[in-house]
Amino acid sequence: MTPIRVVLVDDDAMVRTALSMILGGDPEISVVGQAPDGRAGLSVIAEHCPDVVLMDIRMPRLDGLSATEQLVRSGSPSKVIVLTTFDADDDVMRALQHGADGFLLKDTPPARLIEAVRLVAAGQSILSPSVTSQVLETVRGAARHGCDTSRSAARERLATLTERELEVARAVGAGRSNAQIAGQLFLSVATVKAHVGRILDKLGADNRVQVAITVHVADLDG
Structure with a gap:
């Protein structure tokens, strides 16, 4: 290797x-x-x-x-x-x-x-765990202060995903690795990687962090 x-x-x-x-x-x-x-x-x-x-x-x-x-x-x-x-x-x-x-x-x-x-x-x-919490709290704070259009836009983008892709996206949002997602959803790691690739394309995201942010914005209550 x-x-x-x-x-x-x-x-x-x-x-x-x-x-x-x-x-x-x-x-x-x-x-x-x-x-x-x-x-x-x-x-x-x-x-x-x-x-x-x-x-x-x-x-x-x-x-x-x-x-x-x-x-x-x-x-x-x-x-x-x-x-x-x-x-x-x-x-x-x-x-x-x-x-x-x-x-x-x-x-x-x-x-x-x-x-x-x-x-x-x-x-x-x-x-790092502290950074993840910080990023998501920043995103939540922005959404709570008048960013309803951001929430709607995030939900519209997630609506383009299939049911399985949405499951994978939620797992990415929870900070899980491909191996952890594979175990959670009873999939192979290769299949998870393929799903993640399609999710990135559909959401127009550059990396998993941006996917996580989209998931958390879309899932905000209220």
Whole structure:
């Protein structure tokens, strides 16, 4: 099996070293490049074409959110996990809006970090539990303050799904992985992946986080 290629972008050399040791210790992951800021990171990413990028937010010259936005706009196939010591609302929402595929805190346990890299490389999105709660609460708050049209629009989009696709979408909204959804709905993982792909297409979503947000907006009471 070809290892998952990873690039680390963080202005703290000790953090890069620690991440490299954690990820490099997994036989399915290979750290192929590192950079101390967003601008250098874009060059390293262009050179190595990694599967996954771990991107710090607060860096000199070019911050991680701006670098992520530029990377996504360039059409790069590399997936981005934003990694930070903070979980501020604005940072979370900006990261997701700019196309990040995951958002994890730097105190994430090593095993969870490795799992996140694997999941994102496989096309899934990942958020730490505290970040997931934060994102959904932000969405709920916006919907409660006069966004009835958003709720209606979300429900209309979900109405385009088949009954099975809606079941899968709800499970995605609950934060379940493809394997967990497969076990819950008695499907194969491959079938779940196919359903998720169709859901993304029908909802016009870029990743699972956006699917989750649509589900939660549509399911609001009132």
